[in-house]
Amino acid sequence: MVLSIGEREIIEIISGLIGEFKGDFLGFGDDVVAYDLGGDMLAVVKTDMLIDYTDVPPGMSYYQVGWKTVTMNVSDFAAKGVKPQVFLLSMGVPRGFEAKSLRELIEGVRDACRYYSISYLGGDTNESLSLTLAGFLFGIGFKNRIVGRRGARLGDIVAVTGEFGGSAAGLKIALGEYSAPKSIAEKLLRFIYEPKARLNEGLKLSSIDALTSSIDSSDGLAWSLYELSNAGGVGFHIYNIPVVEEVKLFADINGLNPVDLAL
CATH class of the missing domain: 3.30.1330.10 (PurM-like, N-terminal domain)
Structure with a gap:
């Protein structure tokens, strides 16, 4: 069963059985x-x-x-x-x-x-x-525009195209685990009900050759940073995590740590 081993282990089994994915310019796992x-x-x-x-x-x-x-x-x-x-x-x-x-x-x-x-x-x-x-x-x-996960170098700046925590907070509200005033709840629920991909930003950054590596952060900021670190063979020092303002208010109301929600 999928639940007994988890998604990551399933991927490892597939890659182990198939071996090299010939022809994939970015390599397996991007x-x-x-x-x-x-x-x-x-x-x-x-x-x-x-x-x-x-x-x-x-x-x-x-x-x-x-x-x-x-x-x-x-x-x-x-x-x-x-x-x-x-x-x-x-x-x-x-x-x-x-x-x-x-x-x-x-x-x-x-x-x-x-x-x-x-x-x-x-x-x-x-x-x-x-x-x-x-x-x-x-x-x-x-080939000269696509941005993989493996290019991070020492001295690079870690940047994101948005703020974090909205999806985690919105899900807690949707599941009835926590509550918030209507104006805050509506904003946070939009993160999970009506997500928007940062396509224009990605295309623009690629076109001006501004990136050495990049990853979709839908699985969470902490996991995304780990994946980039693992793929590039570098570590990151993170001093500032952009958090949605309504997430800070939601966390304060419910006694939660906004950074935990952002990660």
Whole structure:
């Protein structure tokens, strides 16, 4: 079972059995796969899966589920500085799933693709025990622009494109573990219900050759820093962690440490 060994161990088993992933310009374990097409061109692909009972918090609409399915794939492209062009969606739909809910979900997918200027070109459908969505992204990248995880050097500055803690705090509110005034709660819930990938920032930073390494931080700041450190063979001194202002207020109200939420 997946739960008995965990995602990271599953990845290690797969890589151990398959061995070298020939043709992947970035190497195994990066945010995307970048297949070498020859010359300077790369076929960049990504697939990410959403399962309703593990990835959909209470209160999330089906429209937001569709939006999130696209965004979590786009976020990895953003971290690599690559423009996604085509999105496909494979859906496992449980028996009895209402047509109204399906339309709402697809509207979320459609609108997210429009927001990121991506062509949504279909996919596959099947019946499953629970709602299962697997997004797939394709784009063309270039060897002199794509940003991997392995390039961090001594003396580099660690920078982020946003503030942290919103998702962790929002999830605690959605799960009913903690509360906050309406104005604060609404802002924090948007981090988990309506996430937005930093695609424009990633493309711009890549275009001006401003990055030596980069990673999508959806798995959390602490884990992302560990992955960059491990891939680049360097350590980091972190003196300032940008925390969402509402997270600080939420933490103060509930006796929590905002840095813990940010990490």
